[in-house]
Amino acid sequence: MSQLGNDPVPLEGIKMWWILLLPSLLFAETVSTDEKVVGVFYFTPMFGHVHQSSVKTSASLTTIQCSHPVKVIESSKVSAGPEWAYVQVADYRGFVLKRFLAEKRPECFQGKYPKFFDAFNMDLSELYYWGRLNDQYVQGETRVN
């Protein structure tokens, strides 16, 4: 005990630890406040992908289906671009086109006709392509000027 209490070297060591620890704690604080959950939105197309980057042809992190809840995140560290939303789905963080997200739970084909839809027993490749299809479309609607 006396050895520890009288020895000035460990005390300085503790001070040094604080000096090193303090900035990292402050940094951790900025990281946690840097992100904001904008809200939970719902995916509207029949199938789609959470993309690795905000490019239509970028790799798919996971495939999601209509009505799946998607947590939209705002982060100063991630630039999603005007068309894309930075999202979290389960453990995956990636990008989804904003036009695919709705605030209210949408009425989905597979939800409206579950027994008919289930009967097709679609394989993974079909689900993957259906998701890609929605990304690849150029979509529009004519309106009265």
Next chain:
Amino acid sequence: MLTKKNFFCLCLGLFAFSAIAQTEKLQEEKELEVVNFKSIKKVLQQDGLSQAAKNKEKQVQVLKKEQTQVEKSRYNYPTESELWGFVSEYWLVKNAQLLNWDFEKPDYGLEENFKKIMQQLGFYQKKFKILMLNTPTTVRAALPGNEEMIFILSVPFVRSLDLSKLEISLLLLEDYFRLEAGYFKKNVATEKMTKLAGTNFYGSKPDLSMVEELLKNYTNQVNQKGYTFQQQFEITKKMDAFLKSNPELWNTYFRLLGKIDRFIKVNVQYKDYVRLYPSPEMQVKWLSPEEKVL
């Protein structure tokens, strides 16, 4: 021999089973059990509780009926409009490798340009989807969607002809008229589809052969059957009527048909185009003013 431990487990199981069985009952059914005492009928009648029990019974019946209807509705076939949309996209998914649409494509600015032309001609509240294909095998088509239209168009075809945004939009407009005229649906629809759409298959399996037949018809229509001369004549005349008020659009359309005609005559890769869309040469003739014999 029933040991104490086994007996305890059995009791526990019975207790759990009865608890589950109880939870399956509707709240209204439970309430009905509470108020349904025959022994004190007179008192109940005086208090109006007998009437309350009857009302509760009716309520339970209504709720049970609704529950059955909800369960039955899960076995519905989609309506015709929803079925068209589903089958069109399913066909695109099933033929993803052949049609080769999953690729990085240039931005032709088609959304804005096509929208502009449609609006210029007075077609409002029309939803559309355009899918560019990286194959010369399937050149173009318009598929019916659910309250929208799906256009498919070959990028190699567009590049070979060096088509402008305006020219592409005019091709899409032609396809829009074909779709609106109902030619595609007429050529592809089956009796089974018309019969089953919007009906219910509760208690049996859905008849998926209906969709399989449609998928085959889609492939046949897009790659082999195409449109008749009569249908092409009607569409060309419709284009003529709508574009006449805008000479710039009309002239572009007229030149485009000539361009396609010359191109497909020398390019073997697109020899089937004439069979599917007969024929650009005739379309030019139908649009040309009649020569007066002096």
